[in-house]
Amino acid sequence: MIIDCHVHINQYELMQNVPTLEGRLEALQMEMTSNDVDYALILSSYKTDEYRPSARQIIDAAKKYDNLGIVAGFSIDNHTEEDLKDYRKWIKDGYVKGLKIYSGYEHYYPYDERYQKVYDTCIEFDVPVMVHTGDTLSKKSKLRYARPLNLDDVAVDNPELKIIMCHLGNPWIQDAQEVIYKNKNVYGDISGFVVGDFDHYFEEMMSEKVSELINYAGEPKYLLYGTDWPISSMDSYLKFVAKMKIKKEFRDLLMYKNTKDLFKI
Ligand SMILES: [Zn+2]
Known part of the structure; x- marks a missing residue:
């Protein structure tokens, strides 16, 4: 089984070339089918515009598929109390499986107290919060807000909050592995x-880094398989993990078990 x-x-x-949300959902289904991916979580953005559908639009369009869940994006600059009220309702209805913040893309540290209501909501409903860490696609982002070490503060101050460090803070994977090792409530x-x-060399380098993280932080109950599709391609990612030298039971944790437990899929 594979969960992205x-x-x-x-x-x-x-x-x-795929201007509609429905078209992109179909493209996702095709990509999942051709790579034997059983379930995927779609992350809504830090803003809504003609290129970035809202969580509500994604929920409506994705309802007809039973292999998709939604993680709703929240940003200090572009979201309101009203959005969080909706998110609470959709978490109860089972459409929304977690929330996401985009530190770096927006210029606030994850421990900014204006994110606390997001964390409180996640704790109340026992759903995880995903946090962008590491390199960003947009050149307007500011990297100091996206460094993985910032999540240590959030983890310590919110011991009941389950935090997912997206992208393992790449390229600051050493910082990421310490934050994950130290805090039982941090995942990556x-x-x-x-x-x-x-490409071959980059694949080798990243595979070594992830293996080092596992060696340092121990049995990877904290490690989740994800691709960032369509930014990264699914088949290239599957080839990447296939080459990683990890035990069978660790592979199952990575490919679906951890995500299934954490998001209650
Ligand atoms: Zn992403």
């Missing part, structure tokens, strides 16, 4: 290491 915990349905430049997804496909 991190895909997007925004109309990025590379999806220019391996998505978005590459735009498009891995």
